Amino acid sequence: MHQLNSLEKRAALALALVFSSRMLGLFMLLPVFALYGAELAGFSPLWIGLAIGAYGLTQAILQIPLGWLSDRIGRRPVMLGGLALFALGSVVAALADSVYLVTLGRILQGAGAIAGAILAFAADVTREEQRPKVMAIIGASIGLSFAAAMVLGPLLAKWGGLSGVFWFTALLACCAMLLVAFLLPNSVNKAPMAETLALPESLGAMLKHRQLLQLDFGVLLLHLMLTAMFVVLPSLLQHYGLVSTQHWQFYLPLLLGSFVLMIPMMLIAMRKAQEKGFFLLAIALLSAAMLLAALQPGFWPLTGALLLFFIGFNFLEASLPALVSRIAPAGQRGSAMGIYSSSQFFGAFLGGVLGGTLLQHFSYQALFAALAVIGLIWLAVASTLLLPPRAxxxxxxxxxxxxxxxxxxxxxxxxxxxxxxxxxxxxxxxxxxxxxxxxxxxxxxxxxxxxxxx
Known part of the structure; x- marks a missing residue:
């Protein structure tokens, strides 16, 4: 009973691949659009941000409703439909000759909001005592997909331009549909929904829960900062002499180094019961990184700033959902995670809008300075967070x-x-x-x- 059985292993692997392939397709635009999108009609800093963050708006709106729908008509139809929408959006963006059509494609990509259905399917086919392991495997795939996107995005853009990135994304969606159709085990059993999906009667209570709202606000700001930063970062790297075909060589060691430096923070925080202290330290690293990037122009100061940023980002990306799960009242974790996920994607949309607006009317220093201030605001809010004992x-x-x-x-x-x-x-x-x-x-x-x- 302490190990995953063959059915659980199969489900965990298939669902992690479906989840990560979808997130990989969404993330790959981040390191390339500011450079390769310049050839599109209507290109401007504001539309850079809108195209990068557009998927977050439809993800935020549809995340909870599609989870509910999967409980009515089944997980598999919702997952297949969502992946089909994702593939359609990728094709629209690949064929686009204007930034407006690319943005439309990103909106369609985001409409395939199947995270809730994936997690509910995982709950359906796993034993209760093994469910946290399967959820952890799926969650880890998000971090891996982000790291892979930072490397694959520039490589694919070098080979096929911006359309090549979107065609590859469409291919990923089709492969994910095959996984759902043929690799996922058939299941008619349904797990308890209150711990997996958002329930309508619980949403009001979750929106009044102070500690959970602090975490929702936090993940919104975290992805706002990430998305806004990538509105300018690729162009800035090119300005400092790093040609676009070399950007993957910059991101890869940076992300690996941040993972290596983040792991001791996680271990000490858990073993020494200093989770809140390291949580606040990670937020402070985000703000300090943006301040350094704003005040110290140059390639090496920017490199140091990004290393600090990704150490903090990786720590928080892993810690925030764990804290939501820990704080959520018994029987209401599904609702808490539904609102959390919607906040995360809405933050990505706001980050694109904010980044594009500031870059169009001011400068990249003003953008980084604004993100530093946002980090300080988050730090002040998070300082009042109360963590309950582990349960x-x-x-x-x-x-x-x-x-x-x-x-x-x-x-x-x-x-x-x-x-x-x-x-x-x-x-x-x-x-x-x-x-x-x-x-x-x-x-x-x-x-x-x-x-x-x-």
Whole structure:
């Protein structure tokens, strides 16, 4: 029971490949569009930002609704439909001769918002005790796809220009559709939805949860800063003498170095119980990096600034979803993660708009300075973040029939040692628990449920 079985391994691999291929296609435009898009009609700094960030708007709008739809018509149809939209958007962008059509293509790419359906499918086919491993594998694929995009984007643009990048993205989408159609296991079982998908009745509560809103605000700013930076970064590297065909040689060691330097931060933060301190340090690194880039022109100061930025970015990209999962109330993690994901993509859209606007009307120094200020604002907001103790999440089956029985049982379970939160979802016939694993006795909780006739 402590290892993934063959079905779980197959699902984890296939879903990670589908997720990462889609994100790879979205990310590959970042390091190349500011350079290769100059040949397009209507090209301007503002439209650089709009084209880069446009996918984030439709992703943010459709992320939660498509998750709900997958619960109605099935995961596979939603995933196939989303990937088809992604492929269509890629083809539109590949054939475009104006920046406006490229932006339309990016909007269509973003409309294939299938993250919720992918995670729900992962939950459907995995055992509860193995589910965190599968989710972690899928989550890690995002970071790997970003690193790969920084290298592959410039290489593909060197070979086939901007259209070559989009044709490759369309090919990735078609390969992902084949994975969904033929490699993913068939499943008619459905996992508890409250911990996987956003529920309409939970969204209001999540939007009032102060700690979760701080994290949603944080990931919005994180991706705003990333997207806005790439509006100017490729052109700036070329200005400093690094031709576009060499940009991958710049990004690769930079990202590898940032990963190597980020890992000790993660280990110390977890082992020494200093998560908040390192969380704030990572935000400070973002702001310091942008300030250095604004005040010290030149290739080497920019290189140092980007190394600092990506150390902080990688740490936060890994930490933020883990904190959301940890803070989210029992039985409401799906809703919390749905809002978090929408905030992330909306941040990418805002970053494109902000970056393009500042670059068109001011200078790259003004853009970096604005991002440094945004980092400081985030640092001030995050300084009030309260982290709860680590907890294990469990779900137990019930047969309660009314609210009165559910309230009585919830009170009895709350009184057990080690129980931090109890949520009973009548529609699912399930009880969700957040517990301290060192103190909680599962058998005792099951006995309470049995004695209550539930």
């Amino acid at each position: 294990q999440r469990l779900s137990l089956r019930l047969s309660v029939s009314n609210t009165e029985q559910a309230n009585t049982l919830a009170a009895q379970l709350t009184a057990l040692q080690g129980v931090q939160e109890v949520t009973i979802v009548l529609a699912e016939k399930r009880c969700y628990l957040k517990v301290s694993s060192a103190q909680f006795d599962t058998a005792q909780a099951q006995a309470v449920i049995t004695a209550a006739g539930a």
